[in-house]
Structures are given as C-alpha cells and as structure tokens.
Amino acid sequence: MIKIGDVRIKGKTVLAPMCAVSTLPYRILCKRHGAALVFSEMIDADVEQYGKYRFKKEFNTAEIERPVVAQIFGSNPKKIAESAEVMADMNADIVDINMGCPSIKLSRNNAGAILLKDQKLIADIISSAASTTSVPVTAKIRLGIDSSKDTVKIAKIIERAGASAITVHGRTMRAKYAGKADWDMIRKVKDAVGIPVIGNGDVFCAQDAKDMLDQTGCDLVMIGRGAIGNPFIFKQCEEYIKSGKIIPDPVAKEKYDAYRTLCDLMDIYKLIKPQLKDYKVNACWFTKGVSGGREARHEIGTCKTKEEVDAVFSRLCE
Numbered sequence: 001m002i003k004i005g006d007v008r009i010k011g012k013t014v015l016a017p018m019c020a021v022s023t024l025p026y027r028i029l030c031k032r033h034g035a036a037l038v039f040s041e042m043i044d045a046d047v048e049q050y051g052k053y054r055f056k057k058e059f060n061t062a063e064i065e066r067p068v069v070a071q072i073f074g075s076n077p078k079k080i081a082e083s084a085e086v087m088a089d090m091n092a093d094i095v096d097i098n099m100g101c102p103s104i105k106l107s108r109n110n111a112g113a114i115l116l117k118d119q120k121l122i123a124d125i126i127s128s129a130a131s132t133t134s135v136p137v138t139a140k141i142r143l144g145i146d147s148s149k150d151t152v153k154i155a156k157i158i159e160r161a162g163a164s165a166i167t168v169h170g171r172t173m174r175a176k177y178a179g180k181a182d183w184d185m186i187r188k189v190k191d192a193v194g195i196p197v198i199g200n201g202d203v204f205c206a207q208d209a210k211d212m213l214d215q216t217g218c219d220l221v222m223i224g225r226g227a228i229g230n231p232f233i234f235k236q237c238e239e240y241i242k243s244g245k246i247i248p249d250p251v252a253k254e255k256y257d258a259y260r261t262l263c264d265l266m267d268i269y270k271l272i273k274p275q276l277k278d279y280k281v282n283a284c285w286f287t288k289g290v291s292g293g294r295e296a297r298h299e300i301g302t303c304k305t306k307e308e309v310d311a312v313f314s315r316l317c318e
C-alpha cells in the first residue's frame with residue numbers, strides 16, 4: 001500500500017484537482033465509485049485576508065471522502081505555508097501546491113506552472129510549507145515551461161525541499177492540452193526520486209490506467225478529464241489493475257442514478273446553494289456516451305428548472 005507521509009492510500013486511482021468539478025459533492029461520489037484519493041479544486045493562498053473564515057467559503061471536507069488533498073496555489077512562501085496549515089486545520093489530510101496550471105490568470109501572479117521557471121522559489125515554497133504544516137505537503141507539476149529538460153531536476157528539488165509526493169502531468173505549460181502526455185518523462189521522474197509519484201495525463205479508461213502504471217512505474221494514477229461526468233472510471237480502473245477483470249461501461253440508468261446521487265450530495269454539501277446551471281452542466285456531462293445524449297443535451301440547455309433537467313435525463317433511460 002502506498003503511503004504519502006503517514007497517509008495510507010488504499011488503491012491506485014486519484015481524482016485530479018479540477019476547478020468547478022472536484023467539489024466536495026463530486027469528490028464524495030468518486031470516492032463511492034472507488035477513487036482511492038481525491039484532490040480538491042485549487043484554492044488561492046496569496047490573498048491578503050487568509051484564515052479559516054475566508055476558506056470556509058471555498059473549501060469544505062467530509063469524513064466519508066477522506067483521505068482528501070486540498071490543493072492551493074500562490075507564489076508567496078509565507079502565505080502558502082500559512083494557508084497550508086489552515087487547510088490542515090480544516091481536515092485536509094494532505095496539502096498540494098499547484099505548480100502546473102498554465103492559465104494566464106495564475107501566470108500573471110507568478111503562480112501555477114510559471115513557477116517552474118524559478119527553481120529557487122519552488123524550493124522556498126515547498127520547504128516553507130513542509131516545515132510548518134502538520135500534514136504531508138505535495139506538489140503537482142507539468143514538465144516545464146516549454147521543454148522537459150529540467151523536469152527531473154525540478155522533481156529532485158521538490159523532494160529535497162520536503163515534499164511527500166509529486167504529481168507529474170506529462171505536458172509542458174505551453175502545450176496546455178495539445179499532443180500526447182509524455183509518460184516517458186513520468187518514468188524518468190519515478191526513477192530519480194524516492195517519494196511516491198502520481199502519474200497524470202491522458203488516462204481515459206482502465207487499460208490506460210494499467211498502461212500508465214506499467215510504463216512509468218508510478219505509484220498512483222491521477223484521472224482528470226476522463227472522470228468528468230464519469231465516476232465509474234475509478235472502479236473500472238481499480239478492478240482491472242487488481243484482477244484484469246473488465247467492468248462494462250455503465251448503462252443510461254446507472255448514469256442517471258449517479259447524477260441523481262450527485263444532485264442530492266450537492267443539496268447537502270455544496271458551499272454555495274446549487275444553481276440551475278450546476279444541474280445542467282452535470283446532466284450534460286453525465287449524458288455523454290448515452291444513446292440520444294446529444295439531443296438531450298440540446299434540450300437540457302433550454303430547461304427552466306432542475307425538475308425539467310431531471311425529466312429530460314430520465315427519458316433517456318426508457
């Protein structure tokens with residue numbers, strides 16, 4: 001069993017941090033469907049007013065999703081360390097620092113993937129957070145700004161600075177989502193560091209997850225886009241990795257039931273009261289791959305209430 005610091009991870013699959021996707025309700029759903037570890041969406045650490053009160057509007061956890069990773073982003077080592085400790089106080093089992101987001105909004109503030117150009121700052125951020133936070137600190141990186149020439153060096157810096165694990169998304173910042181993720185570089189990082197490595201990039205089915213583990217030797221497999229509207233992927237991957245057994249893709253009724261469960265979880269756990277658009281977006285994601293889904297999504301776009309969205313989706317099960 002893999003341990004990140006002293007946190008035991010029972011399984012191989014990880015829900016990626018994804019803005020507006022990896023919310024508490026969705027994390028709970030993925031956990032119920034077999035995810036071994038779940039990441040929160042990224043939370044800003046560099047704001048002037050930090051502390052529990054502000055974070056209460058952006059981050060919450062529940063016992064049933066644990067172990068959970070809170071992901072934070074920023075560029076100021078002191079603020080990151082303080083935010084990390086607040087996250088630990090709010091029941092995050094692990095705190096991850098985002099060094100992989102390519103968005104201009106983050107780059108402008110010297111946060112996310114742009115940090116990969118400043119190895120000294122990377123070391124300062126990790127050591128500041130790891131030395132003051134009571135839970136393990138990890139980092140999620142891309143390969144580099146526009147090449148992978150320093151990926152291994154950066155991974156070693158992160159390890160030496162005190163990180164307990166590292167996630168590698170096998171693309172550069174400039175590549176955004178273009179091309180194929182470079183799993184070879186993930187293997188090179190795995191060969192170079194002693195801490196657990198979470199491989200990330202282009203895992204869309206159980207076979208991909210097994211291939212990623214086999215080809216890179218990584219300890220855990222992180223799934224992003226493949227898990228949007230598709231919590232089923234976790235059990236499929238876990239089972240295939242463990243026994244080679246293939247769990248068939250869910251039928252429409254199973255997807256509908258999972259969507260309904262998510263709606264219930266949203267009503268209970270969402271920090272801001274769910275809006276009609278939240279139901280619509282999720283219904284559109286969950287109807288992907290269902291026969292008649294395209295027409296249904298068109299209709300969902302015109303719905304005026306949550307009940308109408310529900311009715312459109314449920315008709316697909318008939």
Ligand SMILES: Cc1cc2nc3c(=O)[nH]c(=O)nc-3n(C[C@H](O)[C@H](O)[C@H](O)COP(=O)(O)O)c2cc1C
Nearest residue numbers: 016017018019041042098169201202203223224225
């Ligand atoms: C909608 C969306 C939101 C994302 N938000 C974050 C984020 O908050 N933090 C982060 O580190 N990565 C974020 N990512 C990147 C994913 O965590 C992951 O690294 C990337 O999608 C590659 O994995 P995949 O090929 O399995 O999708 C996001 C990706 C998507 C598609």
